[in-house]
Amino acid sequence: MKLFKRFFFRGKIDKSSARKKQFIAQKISRRYCFSAVSLFALQSVVASLGALELVIPDLPSPIPFEYGRAIHLALAVLWPLIGTMGMVYFFTTAELNREIYSPRLARWQYWVVMFFSLGIFSTLALRIGNGREYLEGIPILYVGICISLILASYNLVRTLMTDKRNITPAAATMTVGVIFLMLLLLPNTITFSNPITDEATKFWVVHLWEEMAFELTSAGFIATYFIVSGLAPRTEVEKWLYLEAVLAVVGGLYGTGHHYYWIGFPAVWLVLGSLVSLVEVIPVGMLVRMTYKGLKSTKIRSNREKLTLWLLLSSVFHHITGASLLGLFLTVPWINLYTHGTYITSGHAHLALFGSLGFAVLAGCYYILSQGSEPTLKGYKGGVLAVILLNSGLIIMSSALLVAGFMETYFWRVLGMDFMQVRFILNPYLSIRALGGAIFTLGDLLLSWRIFKAWQATRSYR
Amino acid sequence: MAITLISSRLPSPVPEQAEAGKSVWQRNNCVSCHTLFGHGGYEADDLTHITAQETSEYLVNYLVQPPVMRPNKYTRHPALNEADAENLVNYLEFVHTIPTLGWPPQQEEVEEN
Ligand code: HEM
Ligand code: HEM
Ligand SMILES: [Fe+2]
Numbered sequence: 128m129k130l131f132k133r134f135f136f137r138g139k140i141d142k143s144s145a146r147k148k149q150f151i152a153q154k155i156s157r158r159y160c161f162s163a164v165s166l167f168a169l170q171s172v173v174a175s176l177g178a179l180e181l182v183i184p185d186l187p188s189p190i191p192f193e194y195g196r197a198i199h200l201a202l203a204v205l206w207p208l209i210g211t212m213g214m215v216y217f218f219t220t221a222e223l224n225r226e227i228y229s230p231r232l233a234r235w236q237y238w239v240v241m242f243f244s245l246g247i248f249s250t251l252a253l254r255i256g257n258g259r260e261y262l263e264g265i266p267i268l269y270v271g272i273c274i275s276l277i278l279a280s281y282n283l284v285r286t287l288m289t290d291k292r293n294i295t296p297a298a299a300t301m302t303v304g305v306i307f308l309m310l311l312l313l314p315n316t317i318t319f320s321n322p323i324t325d326e327a328t329k330f331w332v333v334h335l336w337e338e339m340a341f342e343l344t345s346a347g348f349i350a351t352y353f354i355v356s357g358l359a360p361r362t363e364v365e366k367w368l369y370l371e372a373v374l375a376v377v378g379g380l381y382g383t384g385h386h387y388y389w390i391g392f393p394a395v396w397l398v399l400g401s402l403v404s405l406v407e408v409i410p411v412g413m414l415v416r417m418t419y420k421g422l423k424s425t426k427i428r429s430n431r432e433k434l435t436l437w438l439l440l441s442s443v444f445h446h447i448t449g450a451s452l453l454g455l456f457l458t459v460p461w462i463n464l465y466t467h468g469t470y471i472t473s474g475h476a477h478l479a480l481f482g483s484l485g486f487a488v489l490a491g492c493y494y495i496l497s498q499g500s501e502p503t504l505k506g507y508k509g510g511v512l513a514v515i516l517l518n519s520g521l522i523i524m525s526s527a528l529l530v531a532g533f534m535e536t537y538f539w540r541v542l543g544m545d546f547m548q549v550r551f552i553l554n555p556y557l558s559i560r561a562l563g564g565a566i567f568t569l570g571d572l573l574l575s576w577r578i579f580k581a582w583q584a585t586r587s588y589r
Numbered sequence: 590m591a592i593t594l595i596s597s598r599l600p601s602p603v604p605e606q607a608e609a610g611k612s613v614w615q616r617n618n619c620v621s622c623h624t625l626f627g628h629g630g631y632e633a634d635d636l637t638h639i640t641a642q643e644t645s646e647y648l649v650n651y652l653v654q655p656p657v658m659r660p661n662k663y664t665r666h667p668a669l670n671e672a673d674a675e676n677l678v679n680y681l682e683f684v685h686t687i688p689t690l691g692w693p694p695q696q697e698e699v700e701e702n
Contacts, residue, residue, distance in 0.1 A: 258615030389692035468627030
């Protein structure tokens with residue numbers, strides 16, 4: 128049966144799109160992307176159960192909410208990382224048109240990052256952890272993640288150095304992004320006794336990974352995608368990339384201040400955090416401009432490229448709205464004083480972390496895993512439906528969270544009502560969130576299934 | 590750069606018992622439901638200045654003999670043993686001494702009442 132199936136799928140491979148030169152690194156990147164998508168599917172299932180637990184009293188659960196939430200956050204941090212590792216290898220070779228320095232190292236890196244990631248999830252399931260939000264796993268396991276990032280950085284730098292005259296902006300941007308990922312995680316493997324240091328360092332991952340390092344890798348990926356698929360001319364893309372990267376680093380670095388307002392740091396961070404966060408928004412505008420240029424091009428697009436574009440456009444949409452505009456609103460210190468630590472933060476977190484980063488990583492993973500096969504019309508429609516479900520689920524979920532958050536802000540923070548009293552009022556909105564989560568999960572499973580099919584169809588051909 | 594250096598002048602050292610309490614806080618993943626400095630879960634109250642509102646005897650007793658959490662009928666708040674509970678409350682007392690620049694906004698009124 129299996130053999131028959133495989134045979135069946137081989138028939139659908141589009142021979143014309145399979146002619147481009149294949150690199151070993153691109154083959155290796157497939158396993159990163161495949162693992163990332165699988166973990167994403169797992170995440171929404173875990174999350175939906177957690178969301179239900181919040182609205183149904185006494186719901187029995189094998190993993191208590193404290194650890195379920197921790198697993199959800201560990202997944203939110205790690206699957207985009209694993210997907211990004213694959214994307215960086217794939218698009219660096221595509222961009223430079225040569226093999227990476229050491230495919231063997233890239234294979235090792237895969238096993239290291241998977242071993243330690245799965246270690247984090249399973250120890251958390253066994254209720255062993257370190258209780259720092261977003262980095263709930265025990266510190267030694269994050270050392271392992273660091274090692275995998277060191278391997279990646281070394282491999283990428285050596286790749287760039289083998290032909291110094293041939294370093295393109297997109298490849299350089301992605302390499303710098305990965306080096307930042309490594310440098311910023313490193314201090315988080317240390318145990319601090321002071322809670323202020325603890326909080327401050329944590330945001331090097333929670334903020335600087337998402338709003339600086341991944342911003343760099345995603346910009347590099349989008350640029351390469353447009354260049355390689357011929358949607359935009361190279362000169363047009365490269366003109367802006369370095370400036371965009373520099374602004375992302377400057378804005379990102381001191382923008383960390385918008386998380387430092389109330390944690391016991393001096394008041395300068397109120398000024399610094401809010402002003403520098405303005406700079407953070409400029410590269411987003413440039414990214415949008417780049418995407419727009421790519422879209423305007425009238426080249427005939429295959430369904431595969433179109434589905435990738437749908438995913439990318441979703442990412443750009445949420446990057447502007449949920450991440451940048453809402454983020455900027457929350458950055459104003461007088462507003463943050465009241466909204467901080469309410470469900471509004473949670474709404475922004477979902478719109479930004481999944482809406483903007485998650486969609487971008489999924490776009491890359493889909494593109495990579497479907498290379499060499501064109502989706503059938505049914506497959507394409509299924510993919511588009513999945514994107515619609517993901518977007519509507521995300522928007523329903525986050526709007527419910529935002530409404531709940533504004534009510535929480537008003538009753539709890541402005542009027543000063545008792546927390547638990549306010550929490551009961553929010554229950555209907557949390558139920559709507561759970562419903563949105565269910566729609567999201569549906570879209571997630573459907574997309575993962577489509578990607579799995581694409582992976583299967585292109586597997587034998589490699 | 591300079592600002593980063595200034596910021597690193599923190600209220601240190603952390604008292605020994607508070608440090609032990611911090612590890613109790615982390616071991617039990619309290620941050621999944623509660624917040625400190627507004628960072629954490631949204632299921633339960635912020636605890637940054639809880640020791641200004643409740644006595645430490647009440648808090649230790651709450652943790653050692655946890656009540657059923659509304660609206661549940663059976664599920665109780667996670668329990669700690671006596672020593673852990675005392676260390677934890679000591680940690681929360683230390684956290685209360687950290688200046689948070691007027692956050693949370695209703696704090697002053699609560700303290701007056
Ligand atoms: C892709 C981009 C972004 C991602 C992935 C992202 C992600 C997040 C996450 C996960 C949190 C929650 C942190 C926590 O639980 O304590 C957060 C909080 C926040 N973000 Fe963003 N964000 C992005 C962009 C932005 C931008 C552009 C701004 C402002 C210009 C911004 C401003 C804020 C602020 C002020 C908070 C703190 C809210 C609070 O707790 O009071 N974010 N962000
Ligand atoms: C089925 C979809 C999802 C549901 C139902 C869901 C549900 C939840 C729940 C119940 C929490 C705990 C919040 C609390 O303490 O009350 C949470 C937190 C969080 N989730 Fe999700 N989630 C979903 C998808 C995602 C995705 C795809 C990502 C990112 C890739 C994500 C990132 C986060 C983050 C960063 C937080 C922490 C928010 C904060 O502390 O501000 N979630 N989610
Ligand atoms: Fe941030």
